[in-house]
Amino acid sequence: MRWTIKAKPEQYQIDQLSKALNVDGLIAQLLIQRGVKTYEHAKKFFRPQLSDLHDPFLMRDMDVAVERVRTAIANHENILVYGDYDVDGTTSVALLSSYLLSYYPNVATYIPDRYTEGYGVSFKGVDFAEDNGFTVIVALDCGTKALDQIDYARKKEIDFIVCDHHRPGARLPEAVAVLNPKRKDCQYPYEELCGCGVGFKLVQALASHRGQTIDDLVPYLDLVATAIGADIVPISGENRVLAYFGLQVINTAPRKGLRAIIEQTKKKQQFTLTDVVFIIAPRINAAGRMEHGQHAVNLLTETDLVKARDLAAKIEKFNFDRRGLDRDITEQALLQIRENKEEERFTSVVYHESWHKGVIGIVASRLTETYYRPTLVFTKSGDKLAASARSVKGFDVYNALEGCAESIEQFGGHKYAAGLTLLEEQFEAFKNKFEEVVSESIDPHLLTPEISVDAQIQFRQITPKLFRIMKQFAPFGPKNRMPVFMAERLQDTGYAKNVGDGGKHLKLSIVQKGRGPVGAIGFNLGHKLATVTGRKPFDAVFSLEENEWQGHVSLQLKLKDIR
Structure with a gap:
């Protein structure tokens, strides 16, 4: 994982907004990073009104x-x-x-x-x-x-x-x-x-x-x-x-x-x-x-x-069947990439004529999560091949497909997701051209998954009030993600353990310079247990969430990565 810390706004901007809203400087910083720079804009952000919709x-x-x-x-x-x-x-x-x-x-x-x-x-x-x-x-x-x-x-x-x-x-x-x-x-x-x-x-x-x-x-x-x-x-x-x-x-x-x-x-x-x-x-x-x-x-x-x-x-039955197909085809696609020794390519392009057209988009997303590169999954559709394309953060797959237009019958979509059809005899030419276009135009660092960090913080800044205000940032999504923080020189208190199916998750109790302990859960981070045992210091990237256990509510860290 590539940790990228967002640029901190100018201190005078933080101070101005902090004073105008009577909020902590960290909250002001998070708002400015989301384009909210004035009292009026903050009012619209925290209290959306139907009257704000355009004519x-x-x-x-x-x-x-x-x-x-x-x-x-x-x-x-x-x-x-x-x-x-x-x-x-x-x-x-x-x-x-x-x-x-x-x-x-x-x-x-x-x-x-x-x-x-x-x-x-x-x-x-x-x-x-x-x-x-x-x-x-x-x-x-x-x-x-x-x-x-x-x-x-x-x-x-x-x-x-x-x-x-x-x-x-x-x-x-x-x-x-x-x-x-x-x-x-x-x-x-x-x-x-x-x-x-x-x-x-x-x-x-x-x-x-x-x-x-x-x-x-x-x-x-x-x-x-x-x-x-x-x-x-x-x-x-x-x-x-x-x-x-x-x-x-x-x-x-x-x-x-x-x-x-x-x-x-x-x-x-x-x-x-x-x-x-x-x-x-x-x-x-x-x-x-x-x-x-x-x-x-x-x-x-x-x-x-x-x-x-x-x-x-x-529809619930359709969804159950879809999950089974999605799992099976993903396994077949991953095997195809490995057998063809294509792990070192800039792209993943896989095809099987019997793959279910209804799930190839989901499979493309799964392959992108695994190999983190622009991905296309093809199947047979009538007398043509149809594909779903998915991309990595920062790379426009729609533009890349435009660069391969001579090998494509039809395509459409967005920056990160698209669909296309082509003739079967065009497949190899397209696959080679797509690899060429992507390899020549993608910045290699985009092939490493990025965690975008809003701010570096100390445990003393993590308070119920901070979390209450942050909850009002919702709804969360693109351009307004749940705030992500980084903290350094952390230590587990000795209770770190693997939990969940096959121990694939990581549960911790963390302190920083005597502050804490704060509970933490790292989904799919079970393999990092050795990084934190023996009170070894580590850094972490996380968001905050509420954890309810036997009627007691406390803040915990939802870990995204540790090192």
Whole structure:
């Protein structure tokens, strides 16, 4: 692990904010590192308000999109709400369709089949719309690069409205409206919305024409928060506001489908955004991975709790099966890398024709965790090969794929995650080109996992008050991670031991210069036991958390690494 300590802000900045907020200098430092530099900004950070959301009509084409939907309703046209099969796509479809259906009946949903249609807008989906009399398609979390499919629809006199957040190509599709804050000609103040966030802005704009306010739309924010968590977008600006209020809905009055999922998990504490990422999102995703994303939309739009519980039970089974496949394919992929002696390459590119297309993205993430390099996992998909790409922190895999475009049929995605298809005969050429592009462009230090440390601290600074204020930094996520600290010259009090399955975790009781002891747990750090025994001094990187044991609550260190 590579420990990187963030630059400390200028002392005068820390002093100014500390005085303005009447907080400790360490809290002021953590806030400034998150871009919070003034009293007013801190007020918005700690107390998000729905009034802080931007006017949806600041987004390019929003007025045109709203007018087309209103015209469709006035003319009794059929509207098809179309979205991708992942969490962002299915929550988007559930959001917009349930909102429209609250006042207009001629609305249906469509999720493409991962295996027969693939990612995004499909020709089959357009044909479905034509065959069933739909004249408007609203594409959510996809569509920005669907130039041919949208042209195809236009020839059939079907209008497209695109609500997307993926990076546009050189040309936009000829849709009625393309709502995408990443458009170069879009002046919307916040670029980092997820697909469901863009869909919510359309709902917000439609609602304004119906005399509704943002308060009327709060019940939909459980879906937006779920998508924000699942799509790993920055928890800043509008995303922070939407996630903050969406989590409140999840914890107090979630829609029936989310309530049914939460009941199955048997988790008693409040759900955090991290829980959404690791507990709720994988279950919603499992529908599209194992069978069909429409199951997720059906669950998220169900209004009868008994039916929702049945649907959630089915999705729980999908998730159980997904975990087994994920584990087996990961083992096969790791073996393939070792057998081909590819550990020294700058990239990991593996392929087997029988691997399940629904889990190759998860497998790519697992391989990245193991070898920490840009990774692609391929499988057979019809007469082509399909892959999921994952990257390491600091390296743009989307740009790397652009450098291999002559070997790729189609690709799309983000800086750290992408998908692509190519012909089988292109595989070897692509694999070699991808290695070449990455090896020539990646900074070698990015191939060592980084722990980003907010501040170096002393144990005397670790107090219940510090932790209480830090908890108010939540929701945590990209651009606003749980603060990470480093402390030096620590010693175990003699109680260090391995715990957990096979002793893979490390439990400690630590002191620093007579301060302490403070309890600590290091997940997957069991192999470091020898580093701390015999009262040998060591340094540690950690976050803080509450530990409850037999009714007693205390602060403990959640160790990330020791040396």
